[in-house]
Amino acid sequence: MARIMDPTAYPDPHANPPVEDAEAGASRIWPVGALCRAVADALAARFNPVQVRGEIAGFTRAASGHCYFSLKDRQGQLRCAMFKRAADGLAFLPREGDLVEVTGRLGVYEPRGDLQLVVERLQKAGQGALFEAFLRLKEKLQAEGLFATERKRPLPLMPKRIGLVTSLGAAALHDVATALARRAPHVEVVLVNAAVQGAQAPLELVRALQTLYTAQGTRPEAKVDAILLVRGGGSMEDLWAFNDETLARTVLQSPVPVISGVGHETDFTIVDFVADVRAPTPTAAAELVAQPQAVWWGALDLLARQLDDALTGQLDACSQRLDWVGNRLGRPSARVNQARWQLLQFEQGLKKGMSQACQQLQNRLAQSAQTWQQRRQDQQRRRHDRLERVALQLDLMNPQWVLKRGYALLTEPSGQPVTQVAQVQPGQSVRAWLADGQLDLTVR
Numbered sequence: 325m326a327r328i329m330d331p332t333a334y335p336d337p338h339a340n341p342p343v344e345d346a347e348a349g350a351s352r353i354w355p356v357g358a359l360c361r362a363v364a365d366a367l368a369a370r371f372n373p374v375q376v377r378g379e380i381a382g383f384t385r386a387a388s389g390h391c392y393f394s395l396k397d398r399q400g401q402l403r404c405a406m407f408k409r410a411a412d413g414l415a416f417l418p419r420e421g422d423l424v425e426v427t428g429r430l431g432v433y434e435p436r437g438d439l440q441l442v443v444e445r446l447q448k449a450g451q452g453a454l455f456e457a458f459l460r461l462k463e464k465l466q467a468e469g470l471f472a473t474e475r476k477r478p479l480p481l482m483p484k485r486i487g488l489v490t491s492l493g494a495a496a497l498h499d500v501a502t503a504l505a506r507r508a509p510h511v512e513v514v515l516v517n518a519a520v521q522g523a524q525a526p527l528e529l530v531r532a533l534q535t536l537y538t539a540q541g542t543r544p545e546a547k548v549d550a551i552l553l554v555r556g557g558g559s560m561e562d563l564w565a566f567n568d569e570t571l572a573r574t575v576l577q578s579p580v581p582v583i584s585g586v587g588h589e590t591d592f593t594i595v596d597f598v599a600d601v602r603a604p605t606p607t608a609a610a611e612l613v614a615q616p617q618a619v620w621w622g623a624l625d626l627l628a629r630q631l632d633d634a635l636t637g638q639l640d641a642c643s644q645r646l647d648w649v650g651n652r653l654g655r656p657s658a659r660v661n662q663a664r665w666q667l668l669q670f671e672q673g674l675k676k677g678m679s680q681a682c683q684q685l686q687n688r689l690a691q692s693a694q695t696w697q698q699r700r701q702d703q704q705r706r707r708h709d710r711l712e713r714v715a716l717q718l719d720l721m722n723p724q725w726v727l728k729r730g731y732a733l734l735t736e737p738s739g740q741p742v743t744q745v746a747q748v749q750p751g752q753s754v755r756a757w758l759a760d761g762q763l764d765l766t767v768r
Contacts (some may be wrong), residue, residue: 357434364432367439372429376402376441377449380422385411393418395426395441404428406443414446415458417590423449454560458567461594465569470576471597477581479601479613483549485512486613487536487580489529491520496554496585496606503607508614514539514546520555525565529553530574540579550613551578553595554585554606566593575599585609727759 354362378395385391389408394401404426418424428443447455465471486504490496497515504511518532519525533553539546553575555563565571566586575582575598584599585606596602603609719725727733734742735755742754748767756763 356437360432360434360437364434367430367432372431373427373444374430374441375425375427377423377425378402380418380420380424383418383420391418391443395424402441403433403438404441404443406446410444410446413459415455415462415592416448418446419590425449448560454564458560458594461567461569461572462597465572465594465598470572477600479581479583480549482615483511483613485514485546485548487548487551488513488515488554489518489532489536489551490515490554490606492517494520494554495556496520499556499605499607500552500554500585500610503610504614507611511614514548519565521558521562521565526568526571529565529568529571533571533574533578537577537579548580550580551582552585552606552609552613553582553599554609555587556606557588557591563587563591563593566595568594571595572598583609583613724759727757733757 376395378397381394381396381401383391383393389411391406391411393404393406395404396402425447426441426443427445428441430439430441432438433440469475488497488500490500492515501513504513514536516532516535518528520529533551536546536548536551540548553566555566557563563586566584572594575584575595581600582598583601583603584593584596585603585608586593586595587605589604601609601612603612723733733756735757736742736747737753737755740747742748748754750767752767754765754767756765
């Protein structure tokens with residue numbers, strides 16, 4: 325329900341409240357901020373939540389993750405803001421000129437007084453039902469952990485054989501074959517045909533993947549190191565086969581890494597999130613899984629040079645060692661004399677070291693005994709001082725000292741101390757305890 329747009333309902337501590345204009349009769353003077361808030365409330369009550377269709381213009385994403393853009397058509401233009409929480413759920417990257425449908429809240433950005441739409445959801449126009457289904461499945465599988473980063477596997481460094489699942493009539497097949505022939509002609513490709521569009525496409529894709537999985541253990545000649553699942557770009561309807569839940573779970577069961585290359589860079593499917601690696605295009609998928617052949621030739625040349633240098637160094641070291649051993653074998657008596665002299669030095673050093681160690685141990689024992697004796701005396705002194713203090717405190721608490729100062733302790737015949745006048749009655753006997761004896765008294 326809309327609130328009453330009374331300017332007094334929006335007090336501004338830095339401005340005077342609305343006042344009556346004597347000459348204008350009943351007209352009011354609005355503070356700027358109060359008017360902006362009143363207009364924002366009126367818009368919210370009249371339109372929100374609101375759905376808008378238009379073309380994207382000036383789309384930017386700030387470092388904070390918030391997105392800013394405009395929606396326009398021939399008749400008008402509207403500023404929009406999409407905050408990070410909502411922007412993180414985008415299934416595609418909006419581009420200039422995209423026709424989209426958005427859902428959000430219309431309001432006024434008060435610091436500038438601009439009309440602004442805060443977008444909560446954004447989708448390509450005409451794809452509402454499909455997009456809703458996509459988001460529901462994405463949320464379900466993500467909650468189950470199918471997109472978890474920790475289960476993603478690295479791609480093989482030097483694959484010998486690659487599995488390829490796509491349609492024989494797809495342009496993606498030509499793109500992948502061309503990229504592999506250019507970069508890594510030595511890599512074998514095991515092609516499994518499957519429809520990539522239409523009602524039967526999800527089932528055929530699942531069967532094609534299962535064929536490769538089965539071959540891993542039964543047909544060594546068809547065993548692959550990675551699998552490419554690719555098709556070219558298209559609309560959401562064209563790519564819908566790759567948003568199938570059964571296909572996503574089949575991709576998850578792959579015994580080798582799966583690279584998804586579906587559509588263009590801005591297209592996203594459920595398979596992209598489940599696959600071990602998502603490539604922006606089929607060509608990029610082929611490039612990711614196979615390093616250029618020239619890179620490996622260069623690496624081999626480098627290894628050959630390093631091996632040659634290492635062998636040469638080893639041969640030189642062995643030659644020097646042979647010369648050294650030959651020199652030692654030529655004069656055995658000198659070696660014996662040298663060993664005797666070294667043994668004599670070791671003996672003298674050992675005796676000296678043992679003597680020093682014994683002396684150090686005796687010094688440490690004497691020092692420890694002296695330290696222990698000092699600590700024992702200190703403990704005894706502290707205990708004696710403490711006992712004297714406790715005895716003095718106990719003596720001070722002796723009630724006999726209080727009685728010697730002229731005080732008396734009154735008790736009833738039962739021995740109960742009398743501390744209040746109300747405890748005794750006239751004629752009652754009490755006993756007074758003094759410092760040197762006691763007196764029997766009667767209350768009058």
